[in-house]
Amino acid sequence: MAILVSGGAGYIGSVTVHQLIAAGQEVVVLDTLEKGHAAALPPGVKLYQGSTGDAALVMRILSENRVDAAIHFAAYIEVNESVKDPQKYLANNIVNGIAFLDALVKAGVGRIVFSSSAAVYGMPKRMPIPEDAPKQPINPYGLTKHIFEGVLASYYAAYGLSSVSLRYFNAAGALPDGSLGEDHDPESHLIPLVIRAAMGKRRSISVFGTDYPTPDGTCVRDYIHVLGLADAHIRALAYLERHPGAHAFNVGTGKGLSVKEIIGAVKRVTRKDFAVEQAPRRPGDPPELVADPGNIGRELGWTPAHSRIDDIVASAWKWHSTHPDGFGG
Numbered sequence: 001m002a003i004l005v006s007g008g009a010g011y012i013g014s015v016t017v018h019q020l021i022a023a024g025q026e027v028v029v030l031d032t033l034e035k036g037h038a039a040a041l042p043p044g045v046k047l048y049q050g051s052t053g054d055a056a057l058v059m060r061i062l063s064e065n066r067v068d069a070a071i072h073f074a075a076y077i078e079v080n081e082s083v084k085d086p087q088k089y090l091a092n093n094i095v096n097g098i099a100f101l102d103a104l105v106k107a108g109v110g111r112i113v114f115s116s117s118a119a120v121y122g123m124p125k126r127m128p129i130p131e132d133a134p135k136q137p138i139n140p141y142g143l144t145k146h147i148f149e150g151v152l153a154s155y156y157a158a159y160g161l162s163s164v165s166l167r168y169f170n171a172a173g174a175l176p177d178g179s180l181g182e183d184h185d186p187e188s189h190l191i192p193l194v195i196r197a198a199m200g201k202r203r204s205i206s207v208f209g210t211d212y213p214t215p216d217g218t219c220v221r222d223y224i225h226v227l228g229l230a231d232a233h234i235r236a237l238a239y240l241e242r243h244p245g246a247h248a249f250n251v252g253t254g255k256g257l258s259v260k261e262i263i264g265a266v267k268r269v270t271r272k273d274f275a276v277e278q279a280p281r282r283p284g285d286p287p288e289l290v291a292d293p294g295n296i297g298r299e300l301g302w303t304p305a306h307s308r309i310d311d312i313v314a315s316a317w318k319w320h321s322t323h324p325d326g327f328g329g
């Protein structure tokens, strides 16, 4: 039986596909390649280029392959763009996503793992954040993730489609051999941006806000190695075989690192120096986002492997320094 992976040519999707293949699993990928890269897929993986919103295509994929589960990464991911153009995000992340679910239900596929986000929590008051914290997203991107979790809950209740929503905190890192990593355009994630400064591809790195109520005044986030994330998906698929329902788990380390600590780690690991500039706060950046990962540990037996910050940065450095133009090079 095969697993259908939407958005499987993107950053987290391609690493997960790589790990599924390494575990001997048959995988079929659906990706528009608008943001993803065919070159990120292991040789021999069947790639259908197209959208989750193309019901006829998804039905064809399901009739041509024996699919018994899906992982749904496909989405737009830029918070700032979602504020400027919410329609684009609602249409892709929700409307296209629902078309994808409808095809799965029609074809009798019973399990799905969904890429949710810490963005569902908005500006949480309690740290670390438990799954039952209030869901008050502060941008359309986070709203799409929150709504889609609700859609999945109703699809389980009405149609029996079981799901795990994984609320990722900050995905980071690359395969340890540097063969596969992050290539977003535009890039908005901190670690690849700092690494670009270390490579001399940026003049400096800006720190947005140095007066937050955090130990060193800069924003604190929970960085999780992409391999640990991939493992969470594989465990979630197995969990659904024994636990029907609509579940949601945080995926994070439970430990926060500040922007300054990340910059320090990049300088330490790469042994490169570069300019750091202070800039004003950006609207909508919560001071601190750290997961309480207790539930995923207890229920899925998951631990955040590879997520020591020096290991994350070393793997990302290996990827970026050997692929200075990402998959285009």
Ligand SMILES: NC(=O)c1ccc[n+]([C@@H]2O[C@H](COP(=O)([O-])OP(=O)(O)OC[C@H]3O[C@@H](n4cnc5c(N)ncnc54)[C@H](O)[C@@H]3O)[C@@H](O)[C@H]2O)c1
Binding pocket: 006, 007, 008, 009, 010, 011, 012, 013, 030, 031, 032, 033, 034, 035, 036, 037, 050, 051, 052, 053, 072, 073, 074, 075, 076, 077, 092, 096, 115, 116, 117, 118, 167, 168, 169, 170, 171, 172, 184
């Ligand atoms: N990167 C993070 O730190 C992070 C954090 C929280 C949640 N997430 C979520 O994880 C998922 C993957 O993130 P990523 O960083 O790998 O992003 P990405 O942009 O690298 O991957 C998304 C992939 O989906 C594809 N895609 C988009 N819309 C599509 C559609 N309608 N049909 C088919 N393919 C489509 C894109 O071409 C791309 O390959 C997203 O759902 C994102 O919201 C990511």
